[in-house]
Amino acid sequence: MMMPLLRIGHEPLELERIVAALSHSAGADAGADGAVVTFLGLVRNHNVGRSVRYLEYEAYEPLALKAFERIAGEVGARWPNARVAVHHRIGRLEVGEASVAIASRAPHRGDAYAACRYAIERVKQIAPIWKREFFEGGDIWIEGATADPDDVSARVEAEKAACA
Amino acid sequence: MRVTVKLFARLRDIAGASELTRDLPPGATVGALWRDLTRDFPELDRYERSISSALNADYARMDAVVRDGDEVAFLPPVSGG
Numbered sequence A: 001m002m003m004p005l006l007r008i009g010h011e012p013l014e015l016e017r018i019v020a021a022l023s024h025s026a027g028a029d030a031g032a033d034g035a036v037v038t039f040l041g042l043v044r045n046h047n048v049g050r051s052v053r054y055l056e057y058e059a060y061e062p063l064a065l066k067a068f069e070r071i072a073g074e075v076g077a078r079w080p081n082a083r084v085a086v087h088h089r090i091g092r093l094e095v096g097e098a099s100v101a102i103a104s105r106a107p108h109r110g111d112a113y114a115a116c117r118y119a120i121e122r123v124k125q126i127a128p129i130w131k132r133e134f135f136e137g138g139d140i141w142i143e144g145a146t147a148d149p150d151d152v153s154a155r156v157e158a159e160k161a162a163c164a
Numbered sequence B: 001m002r003v004t005v006k007l008f009a010r011l012r013d014i015a016g017a018s019e020l021t022r023d024l025p026p027g028a029t030v031g032a033l034w035r036d037l038t039r040d041f042p043e044l045d046r047y048e049r050s051i052s053s054a055l056n057a058d059y060a061r062m063d064a065v066v067r068d069g070d071e072v073a074f075l076p077p078v079s080g081g
Helices: A015-025 A027-032 A061-078 A109-126 A152-162 B009-015 B030-040 B042-047
Strands: A006-009 A035-042 A050-059 A083-089 A091-094 A098-106 A129-135 A138-142 B002-007 B019-023 B052-055 B058-060 B071-075
Touching: A006 A061, A015 A027, A015 A035, A015 A083, A015 A098, A035 A109, A050 A083, A061 A083, A061 A109, A061 B058, A083 A109, A098 A109, A109 A152, A138 B009, B002 B009, B002 B030, B009 B042, B009 B071, B019 B030, B030 B042, B030 B052, B030 B071
Parallel strands: A006 A083, B002 B071
Antiparallel strands: A035 A098, A050 A091, A050 A129, A083 A098, A129 A138, B002 B019, B052 B058, B052 B071
């Protein structure tokens, strides 16, 4: 079965299948694309001086999928020839495992790189997903950005990172 | 009228439940529901300026009016990726 482009689940992330789904979604236009860029976010064994044992992720799934749809729409508006796939894993993840996978494709590498970077920045800004860090000596919920999809300055920041 | 409240991450830990039901007067807003919760769980108060909210699984503002049967979610700052 073909992978959906946007997904949240407990299963390990499969980059090859995500890239295949993205290729399939390009349909008859697939031949026009000359670049695929992929990003995997991994569980690190250290964070602000703490030794990380593992992470637990949770999501407000229906809203997170809508946030992914919004991000894919923003990518399409900013880079009309690019398309993205966004998969996020939830549940317990060990050090070294991938928590998020993003793939982008476009006719040229510049747009593919930018779309991929933009998508991960926006995931971190507006997707209702949280990680709880279990480290040597305790655990803590990590709290990053206040999610506000309409915050224009956050979008500008993401675009700056994408086009740096 | 009755609404369902969903809480995530640290907010859920504070309230001790991922889902609550609340009775509200007609015309109540998402913000009024939040203030109602902070009365029961004063520790939530420090999230006043950093939470996001959602109404029926769409991002919503604190002045959005809730209706009977709605699902309201309160979201602490996110940390996906």
